[in-house]
Structure formats: C-alpha cells, structure tokens
Amino acid sequence: MLKEAGEELAEALRADLGKAAPESFLSEIDFVTAEVRRMRGRLRSWFRPERVRTPPHLQPAKSYLLREPLGLVLVIGPFNYPVQLTLVPLAGALACGNAAIVKPSESSPRTSATLARLLGQYLDPEAVAVVEGGPETTSSLLAERMDHIFFTGSARVGRIVAKAAAEHLTPVTLELGGKSPVIVERDVDLAVAARRITWAKFMNAGQTCLAPDYVIALDGVGPDLERHLAEAVREMYGHSPADSPDYGRIVDERSFDRLSAYLSEGRLVCGGGYNRETRYIAPTVLADVDAGDAVMAEEVFGPVLPILTMATLDEAIAHVNAGEQPLALYAFTNSEATRRRLLTRTSSGAIGFNAPMAHIDVPGLPFGGVGASGIGAYHGKWSIETFSHTKAVFDKPLAPDTMQVVYPPFTSMKEKIMRRLRY
Numbered sequence: 134m135l136k137e138a139g140e141e142l143a144e145a146l147r148a149d150l151g152k153a154a155p156e157s158f159l160s161e162i163d164f165v166t167a168e169v170r171r172m173r174g175r176l177r178s179w180f181r182p183e184r185v186r187t188p189p190h191l192q193p194a195k196s197y198l199l200r201e202p203l204g205l206v207l208v209i210g211p212f213n214y215p216v217q218l219t220l221v222p223l224a225g226a227l228a229c230g231n232a233a234i235v236k237p238s239e240s241s242p243r244t245s246a247t248l249a250r251l252l253g254q255y256l257d258p259e260a261v262a263v264v265e266g267g268p269e270t271t272s273s274l275l276a277e278r279m280d281h282i283f284f285t286g287s288a289r290v291g292r293i294v295a296k297a298a299a300e301h302l303t304p305v306t307l308e309l310g311g312k313s314p315v316i317v318e319r320d321v322d323l324a325v326a327a328r329r330i331t332w333a334k335f336m337n338a339g340q341t342c343l344a345p346d347y348v349i350a351l352d353g354v355g356p357d358l359e360r361h362l363a364e365a366v367r368e369m370y371g372h373s374p375a376d377s378p379d380y381g382r383i384v385d386e387r388s389f390d391r392l393s394a395y396l397s398e399g400r401l402v403c404g405g406g407y408n409r410e411t412r413y414i415a416p417t418v419l420a421d422v423d424a425g426d427a428v429m430a431e432e433v434f435g436p437v438l439p440i441l442t443m444a445t446l447d448e449a450i451a452h453v454n455a456g457e458q459p460l461a462l463y464a465f466t467n468s469e470a471t472r473r474r475l476l477t478r479t480s481s482g483a484i485g486f487n488a489p490m491a492h493i494d495v496p497g498l499p500f501g502g503v504g505a506s507g508i509g510a511y512h513g514k515w516s517i518e519t520f521s522h523t524k525a526v527f528d529k530p531l532a533p534d535t536m537q538v539v540y541p542p543f544t545s546m547k548e549k550i551m552r553r554l555r556y
C-alpha cells in the first residue's frame with residue numbers, strides 16, 4: 134500500500150497541509166515503510182518465548198514470558214503527521230496480533246479519506262477498520278470497551294481520552310506535546326545550529342510535536358543567533374516563503390488566528406507576514422520575548438520561534454523545570470559538563486544534543502513523553518511492549534511432588550527447610 138499508493142498519500146498531504154512531497158516521503162510515508170520493514174524482520178525474535186530463571190526451591194520447573202495480543206486497539210490520530218501517526222501505531226498493534234480501529238483526524242480530511250479507502254482496500258477488514266469523524270465520533274468510540282487506546286494529540290483531548298478509558302479500565306498510551314526548548318551556548322558553530330533549528334522548527338509550518346518550541350540564548354549569543362536564523366530561513370525558503378513549494382500551511386482558521394496573534398510580540402527578527410485566506414504564516418523569529426508573553430504560555434505549534442535570553446545554564450534549567458516536562462529538550466553545546474547537567478537535572482521525553490528532532494529516526498529509541506507530554510512510548514521493540522501483554526508462564530511437572538514442604542500441617546523441620554530454601 135505504502136509503495137503503490139505513496140504518491141496518492143503525498144497528494145492528500147499536500148492538499149491538507151501544503152506539505153512538499155519529499156517531506157511527506159521523508160517524515161511520513163517512507164518513515165512508516167521503514168518501521169514496517171524492521172518489524173517484519175524482527176517479529177520472530179521479539180515473539181520468541183523468553184526463558185527466565187526458576188529459583189531452586191521451585192525446581193524442577195520452567196518459567197518463561199509469552200507475549201499475547203491485547204485484543205482491540207483504538208488508534209486516534211492528530212492532523213499534523215496524519216499518515217505516520219496513525220500507521221506506525223497501527224503497525225505495532227497488528228504486529229502484536231491485535232485488531233484495530235483507526236480514527237484519523239478530521240482536520241486533515243483528504244488524508245483521512247485516503248487512509249480510510251486504502252486501508253479498507255489493502256488490509257483485512259476483519260482486523261482493521263477506519264472510522265472517520267471528529268470529536269463526536271471519537272466520543273462514541275471512546276464509550277465502547279477497547280483493550281488499548283493509543284492517542285496522539287493535545288493534552289486537553291488526552292485528558293478526555295484517559296477519563297473515558299478509565300470507565301472500562303482500558304490502558305492508554307498518550308502521545309502529547311508541550312513546549313520543547315532549545316538551549317544554545319556560545320561554544321558551538323552558530324550557523325550550523327541555526328540551520329538545524331530552522332529545519333526542525335519550520336518543517337510542516339511548525340506543526341510538529343517535536344519541533345523546537347522556543348530558544349533560550351545563553352552567553353549573549355542572541356544577536357549572532359538571530360542573524361544566522363534569519364539567514365537559514367532565507368536559505369531554505371527564499372526571500373518569499375509564501376512562494377516556496379517546500380513551505381507548508383496552517384491547518385485551519387482557528388489555529389491561524391491563534392498563531393497570528395503572536396506575531397506582534399517581542400521584536401521581529403524575520404518573517405511576520407501572513408495571509409488568512411491561504412492560511413499562510415511566514416517562518417517567523419521573535420527576539421526579546423518575555424517569559425510572560427502569550428507566545429510563551431502554551432505550545433506554539435506553528436512557525437513562530439520566540440527567543441528568550443538568559444544569563445546562565447542554571448537559569449535556563451530553572452526555567453525549564455518550572456514548566457511541564459517537555460516532549461523533548463534540545464541543547465547546542467560542546468561542553469560535557471552542560472550535557473551532564475541537562476541529563477541529570479531536567480526531565481523530558483527525550484533529549485537531543487546538537488540536532489533537534491532527529492532522535493525520532495533512531496529505531497532503538499523509544500518515542501514518547503513523560504508527565505504532561507505523555508504516557509507510554511512506541512516505535513520498534515517499544516511498540517511491542519505497548520501493544521502486547523507479557524504473560525508470565527510457570528510450568529512444573531507433577532512428579533516428583535517437591536512442594537510437599539509447603540503443605541500444612543507445618544512442622545519445625547518444614548519451617549526450617551522453607552526458610553532456608555528461600556534465601
């Protein structure tokens with residue numbers, strides 16, 4: 134499906150979000166293909182029963198772990214990477230032998246319709262159903278008993294999902310967002326740092342859960358970094374990003390209105406242009422932003438990059454720790470001491486040094502948040518943990534009956550043996 138209908142999916146993504154085809158293949162279609170391919174290659178070893186040691190007092194016996202499917206998994210997707218964020222969880226759910234219902238986001242309607250048609254065509258309808266619709270449809274799905282709910286989206290809706298799941302004691306994975314900071318120190322090549330920040334921030338017009346949300350400029354790097362960021366934006370999207378075939382659009386008017394209100398805050402470094410009709414907001418960098426500004430109050434989730442200036446790493450750490458735990462924390466640094474301090478004194482779903490967002494592409498790393506940025510994780514082996522139950526199996530022969538020692542009536546001899554064998 135991903136091979137044969139790749140172009141079709143890319144077309145739908147362009148219609149919904151103005152995504153450039155190469156970006157759609159990189160971050161969505163080929164991303165899923167790679168995950169499926171890896172899973173198929175490793176399934177046999179992941180599902181092999183795993184022996185664990187049986188302690189002496191229970192011998193002879195064997196003990197092992199057996200993975201079993203959970204049953205029916207509900208996958209609820211967001212609008213921003215509507216292919217990747219429905220199909221990667223689906224791949225995990227199916228790999229573990231579950232049936233699944235996929236509910237794509239109504240805010241990416243073309244992609245939702247395309248997925249509904251293609252999944253119906255390519256996959257066994259007994260195993261996979263796609264239900265299209267918005268909050269009302271989702272609410273009625275949530276009222277049903279599921280065996281696992283895998284939700285990607287906002288914390289607001291995540292709470293609704295968790296509450297509904299609690300009614301049936303259904304376990305949930307919540308892949309949420311948050312304000313992922315990027316700390317920039319003086320000792321790095323600022324031109325490279327700016328390019329990497331620009332790429333990660335303005336991909337999909339900033340509508341990426343892992344995108345750098347804001348920058349903390351340390352050691353007075355602010356003015357130089359501003360210059361490099363403006364240059365990197367020009368390099369990637371030209372003088373008029375509105376005309377760049379590589380630059381996306383905001384998903385809907387509501388998001389557009391929220392984002393365009395930020396444009397008057399701080400001092401404009403670059404960007405600032407917008408067009409409500411085409412839902413275009415230029416890649417925008419704002420300097421001299423105050424921690425109390427609206428753009429710092431919630432996840433930006435759009436192409437506006439505020440820069441805060443701080444004097445020390447301690448101040449930056451205190452600022453990060455005063456907020457919710459982000460999905461990712463990024464730092465551009467060459468200092469081992471800085472790495473160590475960030476690793477041990479902050480908490481986030483992931484931490485990326487000198488390259489925002491790239492960790493999502495490392496198959497061995499779990500993808501997920503902590504605290505307000507989410508519950509649980511997936512990708513590769515981590516998806517297997519999420520979408521299966523590890524059953525404990527103990528198997529002991531009836532003869533000889535070595536368990537006689539634990540049967541009443543107890544004698545002092547039995548007690549002595551019991552206590553000795555155990556420890």
Ligand code: NAD
Binds near residue numbers: 308
């Ligand atoms: P959203 O929470 O608005 O919507 C997500 C899904 O929930 C959609 O399918 C939608 O139909 C459904 N929904 C919306 N309102 C509902 C309600 N009242 N009851 C039941 N279901 C409802 O999120 P979004 O705007 O699509 O995505 C943006 C958010 O998702 C951002 O916060 C972003 O950080 C987060 N996100 C996280 C990840 C991740 O992997 N951690 C990835 C992408 C996006």
